[in-house]
Amino acid sequence: MSYCVNCGVELDGTAEMCPLCRTLVYNPARPVDRDGSTPFPTERGEVALDSRWEVAVLISAMLGSAALCCGLLNLFFLLTSQPWSLYVIGAAAMLWVFIVPPLLWRKLPLPAATLLDGAAVGLYVLLIAWELDGLDWYLHLALPATILLAAILLAQVLLFQKRRLSILSTMAVVIASVAVFVAGLELLGDLYFHGGWEPSWSLVVLIVAGALEIPLMVVRRVPKLRKEARRRFHI
């Protein structure tokens, strides 16, 4: 039998290291039994995932019936001169895209889901613009704003998927994203309404974001401060 030189506990004959302190077992008198059966199986098992078909069907039925009822009401009974039900039908379709594909397709990559959601929002706003005869503001304001938002969310998703960020870095990324979106939104608004960029309220957001970003980055960069933050917030 071998004992851990560090912990003093007896180890199983098949153990190549101490499970408590990870010290490797080296016992010339009793080499590790690599052919013997281990105390626990080595095969991993996985339980089948929940089927989400029923939930997807239920949500589809709920959204579909809401859209259908509003469509029928609009066609035959209520304010038949105005196509108000298009808003409800469009919203139901957009919600369906948000909820159902990720339920049915578990392996749907998050960036693809984000793009799909962005496209759904873009199409819904297009429907509203078309109904209100506002293709001009759609093309010059709403569509670029939607694309900007989708691009920022996509960048975040890709970043978070690629790197496991600390809480501080995550906060910094989220604050920077909000600042970029707000600045971009004002830029698009100014270009559409005034034909040039006249930054005003977005500057306030940018300054506040900067005031939050700088200490976060300093704490992130300086190990001593980072350690202190961890201790204070117990993270």
Add this chain to the structure above:
Amino acid sequence: MPREQDWYRLDNAGVLYSALKKEKYAPVYRFSAVMTEPVDPEALQQAVDRTMPRFPSFRVRIRKGAFWCYFEPNPKPGPFVRPDISNPCQPIRDRADNDWLIRFYYYESRISFEAFHAVSDGSGALAFFRAVLAEYLRERGIDIPPDPLLPDVAQPPGPEELEDAYGRYAGKRALRKRLQKTAYANTSAPEPFYTLNVTMGLMSVAALKAKAKEYGATITEYLTAVLLLSLLEKQRAERPFREKPIALAIPVNLRAWFPSGTLRNFMLTLRPCVDPTLGEYTLEDLIRYVHHFMGLSLNRAEMRAVVTGNVKFTRNKLLKIIPLFLKKPIMAFSYWLVAVRPFTATFTNPGAVRLPDSMQPHIRRMEVILGQATRPSPHCAAISCGDVMEVTFAGTGTSSETERRFFTHMVREGIPVKVISNRSQQEVR
């Protein structure tokens, strides 16, 4: 034979545990028996098939009602015994595994039984598992005569086995407790999903008993104190800005105080808690504290009042009319508030497993594993059979520091410990 009930209400604990069940988490525990001979899977399947009809409370599936989950008899085939896996206590999933809420595994000479906690507590599960083991040994040609510890599988179950003992013993006056302080969480980086790190320490019951006796304590009190000390030292070594209390959840089998033959949940948790900001604690201090704390807490009237409070919560009229899909997050939040946040770890000790004399020579030891916690921190469980005391730490966190401190304490106290773990295989092979 009386007609089988169509459905069962969940008991008080079952209501909470069912609310916690989700795709990636379910409170599941495991009992294992390490036999003296390699397991014969066919004989084990026969034993399970013969035993299941006798235990209707385990032959159930969970269903969602409009306001509450409920159990109904599971008519599907199974449960089927299968080869064991390295990552035990997997979540129980809807419609998976023919809806069974219990599982059987075998590996070498180990027979394992896993159960969803909403079905039964450790005491009920052990009674069922003991019956399966007896049938298995009979299938193997070993003479196991009838014994008061073994229900006759040919006889119908007693009505008291299905009773909701919480409801039976709930009184009128509830004990209202204030919200307890947030305890040290003892978390570490989470392992990838589906991983449960299990580390078991095997000790001699006689050596442990002698050591506990030196301190004038029982084995449970002694182990609890060593665990508290290990956690105190671990937190201090992490040098937090402000140390938090160390509190353990210790389930108590209420059947000893409130006679009941139920095989469903009937337990309560105690909360021994020490505040490290008050100063240093020695092992003697902690043993004395745990000893007196247990003595003070285990009184019938107070326990009954706590049970009453818990039952009143689930019978709350406002809560009753909330639809299940809204109720689940409320219950899950309540559970986090009162059963997760104020505790550092759970330590359960079902005690010495009582086996008929005819079964004892064929079972080398018993093992227990508490499945994943709601956060990546280890839970501790202990069980003994014959002269082998088995203590398990299981959790989804990467750190093994808690168990290292616990077992090295035992070694320093002069108690030899043999450690086995599924970590060794996962990390080296």
